[in-house]
Structures are given as structure tokens and as C-alpha cells.
Amino acid sequence: ETGVTQSPTHLIKTRGQQVTLRCSSQSGHNTVSWYQQALGQGPQFIFQYYREEENGRGNFPPRFSGLQFPNYSSELNVNALELDDSALYLCASSPGLAGVYEQYFGPGTRLTVT
Amino acid sequence: GENVEQHPSTLSVQEGDSAVIKCTYSDSASNYFPWYKQELGKRPQLIIDIRSNVGEKKDQRIAVTLNKTAKHFSLHITETQPEDSAVYFCAARGGTSGTYKYIFGTGTRLKVLA
Numbered sequence: 001e002t003g004v005t006q007s008p009t010h011l012i013k014t015r016g017q018q019v020t021l022r023c024s025s026q027s028g029h030n031t032v033s034w035y036q037q038a039l040g041q042g043p044q045f046i047f048q049y050y051r052e053e054e055n056g057r058g059n060f061p062p063r064f065s066g067l068q069f070p071n072y073s074s075e076l077n078v079n080a081l082e083l084d085d086s087a088l089y090l091c092a093s094s095p096g097l098a099g100v101y102e103q104y105f106g107p108g109t110r111l112t113v114t
Numbered sequence: 115g116e117n118v119e120q121h122p123s124t125l126s127v128q129e130g131d132s133a134v135i136k137c138t139y140s141d142s143a144s145n146y147f148p149w150y151k152q153e154l155g156k157r158p159q160l161i162i163d164i165r166s167n168v169g170e171k172k173d174q175r176i177a178v179t180l181n182k183t184a185k186h187f188s189l190h191i192t193e194t195q196p197e198d199s200a201v202y203f204c205a206a207r208g209g210t211s212g213t214y215k216y217i218f219g220t221g222t223r224l225k226v227l228a
Contacts, residue, residue, distance in 0.1 A: 035216075040221075041220060041221070042203050042205075042220050043158065043203070043216075045215055045216040045218070048214055056209055056213055056214030056215055056216075058216075090158070097214070102148075102163070103160065105157040105158050107157050
């Protein structure tokens with residue numbers, strides 16, 4: 001069992017609302033990446049944080065924003081929710097830049113937008 | 115934009131047979147290629163990875179091959195077992211520090227028939 005945790009487990013929001021998802025990285029890990037996984041699809045890379053700075057971003061609009069704290073935990077914020085934002089949101093942590101080091105995924109937060 | 119194509123989308127094999135899943139990537143700067151296994155309702159787990167300076171890597175029944183010229187990499191599972199049944203994703207990491215991107219394939223649902 002990996003040490004990456006995410007909260008909440010499930011979330012239901014209404015279109016137009018804002019949501020914050022949280023990720024606690026595994027002890028000793030300084031890199032967190034966020035992914036969106038729609039049903040039946042592969043994870044889509046949102047962005048990566050390395051030592052509190054954004055270190056890469058996928059093709060997601062600015063209403064998807066993030067933050068990494070000094071303890072390397074991270075938040076994903078999504079503003080102006082749309083129906084298509086319904087998905088499983090996964091975070092993954094690594095002890096250094098992912099790609100140099102293996103990523104460990106958390107269990108995910110399932111977001112439903114109605 | 116960058117993309118990773120994965121084939122086949124579904125694959126059924128008899129227990130003990132081999133399974134091969136193929137991926138093609140478009141970003142020539144990609145330098146890290148992990149494979150993940152995702153069981154129903156669970157988080158993706160890394161099963162094997164390969165870097166661009168290596169052509170082949172093996173770990174017991176699992177092997178990955180990389181052809182940089184063709185921008186093609188494959189997962190080989192030998193002596194398949196029912197517990198190998200899952201969805202498998204390939205991914206490619208491209209970019210440089212500050213602009214990293216992870217692109218996942220669309221997944222292959224492998225069913226091993228007992």
C-alpha cells in the first residue's frame with residue numbers, strides 16, 4: 001500500500017461551483033502530479049509541482065489551478081465547474097522529478113458535476 | 115499536439131499464452147515510457163518502465179521494448195495468468211524541466227481466460 005492519500009473520496013458539485021481537492025504525498029516525496037481520468041479513458045496530465053513550483057502543464061484551461069505546500073502536499077482547484085469535469089482525479093507523488101523517479105498514485109477523488 | 119496511440123483496446127488471451135500491447139508516441143523529445151496496470155476501482159500501478167537510452171527491459175514475465183526511430187514501444191506479458199486481467203496504460207513523458215508533460219494512451223483491457 002502506497003502512502004499517497006487524497007481527500008475527499010467522492011464529491012458532488014453543481015455546474016458553476018468551485019472545488020478543491022487535496023493530496024498528501026508519500027513521506028520523502030517532493031513532486032506531485034495531478035491527472036484527470038474520465039470513465040473508460042486514460043489519465044490526462046493536468047500539471048506537476050516540484051518543490052512548490054509548477055513544473056509542467058497539460059492542455060487544461062486556467063480554471064484548473066494548483067498549489068503545493070512546504071510539506072509537499074498539494075491542492076487542485078477547479079473553478080466554474082462544467083459537466084465534463086466529472087471524472088476521477090488522481091494525484092501521484094515521486095521522490096524527485098517524475099520520469100527520473102517512479103510515481104506513486106493515490107486512490108483518487110471521484111468528482112460528479114450535475 | 116502530442117499524443118500516444120495504444121492498441122488494441124481490448125485483448126483476450128488464454129491462460130498461459132502471451133499478450134502484446136503496442137503504443138506509438140508523437141513527441142520525439144519523449145524520454146521516459148512507463149506502463150501502468152489498473153484494476154477495477156483501484157489506482158494505476160507501475161509495472162515496468164523504460165528510458166530512451168535503453169532498447170529493452172525485462173522483469174520476470176513482463177518485458178518492454180522501445181524503438182526510438184519508429185517512436186514505438188510495446189509491452190509483452192508471457193505465461194499470462196488470470197490475475198493479469200486488468201486495464202493497461204502506456205505513457206510517454208516529454209518536455210524539459212519546467213515544461214514536462216505526461217501523455218497516456220487510451221488503455222487496453224486485457225482479459226485472461228482460465
